Amino acid sequence: MITGAILIGREETHTQASYAAINPATGAALEPRFTTAGLPEVERACALADEAAVAFAELDPETRAVFLETIADEIVAIGDILIERAIAETGLPRARIEGERGRTAGQLRLFAQVLREGSWAGLTIDPALPERAPLPRPDLRVRKVALGPVVVFGASNFPLAFSVAGGDTAAAFAAGCPVIVKGHSAHPGTGELVARAIQRAVALCHLPEGVFSYLPATREAGTALVADHRVKAVGFTGSRPGGMALMRTAAARPEPIPVYAEMSSINPVVLFPAALAARAEALGAAFVGSLTMGAGQFCTNPGLVIAIDGPDLDTFLASASAAMGGSAAQDMLTPGIHSAYVEGVSALAGHGAVTTLARGVEPTGPHQAQGALFRTTAADFLADPALGAEVFGSSSLVITVTDMAEALKVIAALEGQLTATLILDAEDEAEAALLLPVLERKVGRILVNGWPTGVEVCHAMVHGGPFPSTSDGRTTSVGASAIERFLRPVCYQNMPFALLPEGLRDGNPWNAPRRIDGVLKLG
């Protein structure tokens, strides 16, 4: 079932065999060898996607909803082969991979609901006012249409939920955009299995084959995909340098296109005084639980803690240090992620203004992360912006402040973030209220008395934030609103009935919410 193929439309092709997947737990190569797409495959996939774009965009929403559900069914139907391959390629535990499969299917099904509900199309009608003086108003109607072919670069850390059939692919399909996935070399077998599931769903739903292609591609070919004139948007989850390179490529095109890159976040946690006084010990242990989950390989990993120096913080740090000291070494996803983590931790450990509070258990495997907890002062943090760089993995830096006013200064100096976490009790709320207006301008999600890892897939989620956490903080990559990334509005003025798109016709044939003369009406 895994042949190492490139999938372009309904065909599969092979180039020169070039690499094997690595089991990060053992360092061993996995069978089979995978081939890599180059420029001819990019050309073919883009041509097919372009051919399919109009027909796919103009499908009725119900057919597209069924397509999304069919993909979910086909992924689940792969069964344990998918789970085992993903475990072997990522070193992640079975429960995590099974949960991620559920999430992947769930987000495809959520977008099916979104399509059926109809708000996504932004249907808006201002009827003609033929008698208006001095000039009559024409009949004006707006709906949203798909941008066109989308290229998706999957993440290494979510081999299912942010990869081939992950959030970006689901949102782009929902919007009516053909998708070309640039496969991630960290989980090529998992990628191929899922890509074949999508390929089957395209066939089962009788869609044009160009709706989906899967290119495990070279970096050069990935860049060529973003530069191709037929591609109209890009979704990316990965490193800051990687995302910024794609942003530059997209901006330099004769026709610039949007890049939705999720890149870098250290997710500050603010411990407020009353909460710290009430439960410092329990908080320390819970914090390390969030920090070390999945070897810290989450974009919402709590990489920064801000708290007032004093005995309560000492209690928190003692508890956190004890938990960190007992935290097992865990396999990281790839040798590259592991070496970047080791480098980031070494830089912090060797920094003159940083104290190492605790390290996790010594690694025994080749690519295992040893957790790390560091401490510095607000003054030192503010003096050296490098201390705010993301270290991807279970490393966190505690910043001590003299009061909450200094905490505000630290927050104001941070770059854009996906999340901020407030640990507080009722007595802390007045001080928290002073921080909120600044936090709201820095982050996409503010959470209270929880931990930032764990991102709910629902309508009211924002997984996005100001640069550099993402390239475009006006959108989210998780949840129902992600469909908006891949749509743009088109207005029809005095269009005869027969030429109007179905959703805009009189009588509301889609039974969707529509805004009529400025007034929102439910379907």
Added chain:
Amino acid sequence: MITGAILIGREETHTQASYAAINPATGAALEPRFTTAGLPEVERACALADEAAVAFAELDPETRAVFLETIADEIVAIGDILIERAIAETGLPRARIEGERGRTAGQLRLFAQVLREGSWAGLTIDPALPERAPLPRPDLRVRKVALGPVVVFGASNFPLAFSVAGGDTAAAFAAGCPVIVKGHSAHPGTGELVARAIQRAVALCHLPEGVFSYLPATREAGTALVADHRVKAVGFTGSRPGGMALMRTAAARPEPIPVYAEMSSINPVVLFPAALAARAEALGAAFVGSLTMGAGQFCTNPGLVIAIDGPDLDTFLASASAAMGGSAAQDMLTPGIHSAYVEGVSALAGHGAVTTLARGVEPTGPHQAQGALFRTTAADFLADPALGAEVFGSSSLVITVTDMAEALKVIAALEGQLTATLILDAEDEAEAALLLPVLERKVGRILVNGWPTGVEVCHAMVHGGPFPSTSDGRTTSVGASAIERFLRPVCYQNMPFALLPEGLRDGNPWNAPRRIDGVLKLG
């Protein structure tokens, strides 16, 4: 009342006097002389805007709505001084300027309605599911917040509706963003009068002074505004090179920001066979009426006509040529626009594949436009992309095709456009249906049996389109949806009641439409 000042917050300042406004009808300089903002003024305006940003963003919608209405009232209250100054600075007729003042006030009032209705805030709530297995769902709530300070570059061709208090400023204010306007040197007195009206409205509404500054600025200072780290978005209406320079500046910042640039559009008109057979003569005259209105200085000016060659087209062209031949020379807005127009027309007239069909009446004033009508074939047009460049003014190129399939090829070869116009009768609808899917991916507004000049300010307007008509075809610069350009979503997870933004609290205190657990509820 016009002193040539720079307005920063509540203060006014003067630098070295440097230029006078020119009356384009006479070439004469107008009193007084105007001073120009440089880098110190940029620094001061950005600092004030940054200081005001949080307080302005967190105002209740009603207070912001009243602010918008107060600006409208203050502009109208200037009275005839404003009208006369705008006429003198632009050469536009009184009726046009008076209409534009009405439109400017009207769009400010439209955004006041938008704020009161509440959908703009995107209020979305997924209540907690504490019993859900395997994991409970937290309480998640989303609202939209202002991006932060916005820089607006006004257009030369709409001294009121797309300038100091124009659409971009109104939308940014509505969203809760402080605005710094880079004043246009083509109408500095008009600009100052309107800027003072906004300044008065800020004071009357007791808003922080940094909510608005007006910088008649050098090009260097304009670039510095876009590069300033406190600025979070840019609105621009003008030339393609000008817009693209701002896009590059914004993309090269340490924190890239969105640029909403409206740049270049030739607005194709497709004449379908039955309509042409039925009323070629009337269409020719009406077309020239739209083409020459306001000396053709509209971004939606019909610069391209596509029709099947034959006797009906000959009738159309004879009628259009006669109308063009009798069309008066009209003052253009600035010497620069006039010389660019003369250059563009000369290039077409001298092109080997282009025939000059008609010219307007010979100019008598120094900066008057002489209308121009040209003709070429589809094959020649497709062979030379330069023929698709915008000539800003009353110049249009008719492209003859052999059949509607060739028309489709011409459309497919076009760059992105603000509008496309279809002139058709009932018998043409089947052929029009074949063009629509391609047109929808090229343009922001498709209109039938009208002319593209004239843009209604309402809910169902899209004044935007794929690049290069705008830098971001996902949005509109005219109409209620323009507010979305300056907003981004923030999610609140398990936020205590006292810390929740008012609009997200239980009981719907704003009485706004909200999506609860995926279901849209009216206020």
